[in-house]
Amino acid sequence: MSAIPRVLSIAGTDPTGGAGLQADLKSIGALGGYGMGVVTALVAQNTCGVRSVHVPPAAFLAEQLDAVSDDVTIDAVKLGMLHSVPLIEVVAGWLARVRSSAPAAPVVVLDPVMVATSGDRLLDEKAEVAVRRLCAQVDLVTPNLPELAVLVDEAPARTWPDAIGQARRLARASGTTVLLKGGHLTGEGACPDAIVTTDSVHEVLGRRVLTTNTHGTGCSLSSAMATLAARGLDWPAALDRAKEWLTGALEHGAALDVGHGHGPVDHFHELRPRMTATGSWTAARWHANAAVREAVDACAFVVTLGDGTLDRDQFHWYLAQDAYYLGEYSRLLARASTLAPTREEQVFWARGAATALEEEAALHRSHVGDASVEASPTTLAYVGHLHAASGEYAELVAALLPCYWLYADVGERLRALDHDRHAFHDWLGTYGDPAFVQAASEATTIVERAAHHAPSAVCARMVKAFDRSMAHELAFFEAPLAGRRAPEVQPSTSVSDRRTSAASSSSPIPWAASH
Structure with missing residues (x-):
């Protein structure tokens, strides 16, 4: 891999910059990678909600993917919003070709965007089945608790032990590793996350940050994990580092003063102290x-x-x-x-x-x-x-x-x-x-x-x-x-x-x- 990992985000857009492709590129840069982007959907949204979605033809998605991989060695891929079965099939086929032909197969992280903040399903039943199949082609899946429930076809977990059980079942069914996120659990105490495989659980405890600046946290964490893995960290070590970074990003988000709804996190909070006009x-x-x-x-x-x-x-x-x-x-x-x-x-x-x-x-x-x-x-x-x-x-x-x-x-x-x-x-x-x-x-x-x-x-x-x-x-x-x-x-x-x-x-x- 390159000393500066080359990380490709395949995702939808957010014109306000807090989520989707824009958040991915910020996360990749903040954690030391070079970010690239392929657009799956053009989303008219802001911090208050989504207004409309425009999905380019699947053939155009394939052209974007090939344009990148024909020219650039890709060290990691982050998958975000895939929207429909035709797009999922294009991405799955492209991944299979790239991973079989590249000298070193890129790390692949899937953030399964399946459930809206409101709890509404974003994909139809056929697309959900296609995402389950896609899980078997990636190295890490990063669902939130509602998305995890969809992937294992169960009711959302209400306790941390129940969530770990669901993550184990997903890992067993897909043969991949699961990043279990506890952010949707109720309470104001600890906010745990974990790396879960069929036979191990690496928990990372953390404090819950009381803030409304939570827009794009799932996108940001998954792209951070892809970047850190491309830098050579194993999944537990990558989660330790990514969680520390994301907690700080949540704490500093309000200072950005962006939007009237759920604002973005500050992806560059660790670098910002050095960003001065004088350099001092x-x-x-x-x-x-x-x-x-x-x-x-x-x-x-x-x-x-x-x-x-x-x-x-x-x-x-x-x-x-x-x-x-x-x-x-x-x-x-x-x-x-x-x-x-x-x-x-x-x-x-x-x-x-x-x-x-x-x-x-x-x-x-x-x-x-x-x-x-x-x-x-x-x-x-x-x-x-x-x-x-x-x-x-x-x-x-x-x-x-x-x-x-x-x-x-x-x-x-x-x-x-x-x-x-x-x-x-x-x-x-x-x-x-x-x-x-x-x-x-x-x-x-x-x-x-x-x-x-x-x-x-x-x-x-x-x-x-x-x-x-x-x-x-x-x-x-x-x-x-x-x-x-x-x-x-x-x-x-x-x-x-x-x-x-x-x-x-x-x-x-x-x-x-x-x-």
Whole structure:
């Protein structure tokens, strides 16, 4: 097979792009294949429903198929809407010729489009019989539960064990493998799928995504399976990967804002984070979080700190929370150092970990004293998010970056408000430290490099990690004036003493001002 598998979709069309041939081509491209398409039916439909279907002559379908196979080596075929017996017979005959004459027979996946979402049968009885025969010519069949019931001539299964039984009977009758899909089962819990043969069941559990963007999921999954099989994965491994991809596509579908009915999934959700005008992952995330950054600038804590009217007790509570945060942040920076792929990055994160500990100790000496700090729910939520991202280097550094970058950004504006008689003159003076600005820039470069080399699935997790950290940063800034206070902690020294301590520290980074 080619390094880039050549995958042919034989299916009907969807002019809104969410299902049929158009969805197949997107799925094939998203999972690394080169997509080709042969049209079985021209369908006038949108996200609200089908209006009419125009079926070209069977002879024209045969000409399309021959035009492709006479010129291109096909690594996989996905069969979708076949509509009628004449079309099914054309496809069956063409498959037999191609599979007998090609040096390596293409993988064939059949998505038996037989039952509408409404439950109505889409094929007449003779066409249903022809589809059952076609099952014996393919490598994988991907029916939903109503279609599976038609193929085994039984009532639709209501439970997962009953569905597995029907899939086994279809596998036995056709001699092929069945991808059993649990999406039509009722309930809001797990949404299982399985690869079923006559003697084995490989189950893949997954969460049910509550969304109306479900148009074309069956088309997308079947073409994804064909592409992954053509890349060399066996059916269980292909389902593991395809289900992960499709779950993400369902979760991101609403952001497309396409149509007024059941909208499409986002086939390119894993690639989209890299699709920026500048080509910069970090610049794209910074731009995507513009609303969060504006909210930070507008929040009461930042505004009153800037104009000098911030309540001192609220300020001291904020510093106590920061002391707790920095202790945990230091551990996570050390974790990043352990996971870093280069010595340069190891040293950078290790230096940051030491700095965070120094600043946490300085905060305790100057504002918290010997009192223990009780972390607020806001602080615990932020720290918990960072720990949850600490299993993988790229995801962790994406989660750590906002603490650098947002502080440097906010600090630039706060420092511009400073003057000799400002109520927080001694504190605002710590902002804009050139060494910290440089460190923030270096952290951004490291994360950009990590995003560039990360696989698509990891890059998608980096997006979530960065965006959630930005949201937690906003919550941290909002917490002091939102009634989320711990018992008041009296500072043991003045703010000016804290400034002197920070200035004399060997660390170039005034971390304590970062939240």
